[in-house]
Amino acid sequence: MTESPDSESAARLCSACGMCCNGVLFHGMAVQPEDSVRAFAAKGLKAKRRDGELQFLQPCPAHEGNCCRIYADRPQRCRVFACRQLEGVSLGKIPESAALEKIQEARRLTDRVRDLLDKLGDSRTTRPLATRCAGVFTPPLDPSPQAKSWRDELRLAMTDLEEFLANNFRPQHP
Ligand code: SF4
Numbered sequence: 001m002t003e004s005p006d007s008e009s010a011a012r013l014c015s016a017c018g019m020c021c022n023g024v025l026f027h028g029m030a031v032q033p034e035d036s037v038r039a040f041a042a043k044g045l046k047a048k049r050r051d052g053e054l055q056f057l058q059p060c061p062a063h064e065g066n067c068c069r070i071y072a073d074r075p076q077r078c079r080v081f082a083c084r085q086l087e088g089v090s091l092g093k094i095p096e097s098a099a100l101e102k103i104q105e106a107r108r109l110t111d112r113v114r115d116l117l118d119k120l121g122d123s124r125t126t127r128p129l130a131t132r133c134a135g136v137f138t139p140p141l142d143p144s145p146q147a148k149s150w151r152d153e154l155r156l157a158m159t160d161l162e163e164f165l166a167n168n169f170r171p172q173h174p
């Protein structure tokens, strides 16, 4: 998602990242009055009521190859959203190279979480990352020492990822 469609810099950042579309940062994005739920359903976007509001679910099915296949017609929330890295680069407060390094680190932390989910047998790649993690901690739990060790690792990996996202990506004033 980006609010600066003409910015080559924004395009480079978002195509290297995709976290606000692929279920790493969000479970969903709020449907806005300008959005036609029916029109977006025809494009593959599912909407569901959650936390008191209607949301398009993530991971977004329009996110393909780290690009938005409906970019010109994307929902309103996608048009206005900018994470802290994108906002910082757009305002000239963060060098693009520094933002790309943050993205690389976020991807490394995310890969660590995904690797542990794979080891623990969770293959639900169409669900948000936090939902997948919650599922792994829902009883009945595999009592084997190996599974316990992986769950402990996953807990730490999720904490590291969440802290990193909170400090570097999530908007301070959503
Ligand atoms: S999280 Fe930021 S850099 Fe990543 S795709 Fe979204 S707006 Fe772009």
Ligand code: SF4
Residues within 6 Å of the ligand: 001, 002, 020, 021, 060, 061, 062, 063, 064, 067, 068, 069, 070, 071, 074, 075, 078
């Ligand atoms: S519609 Fe496009 S910009 Fe919006 S979440 Fe989906 S892939 Fe991302």
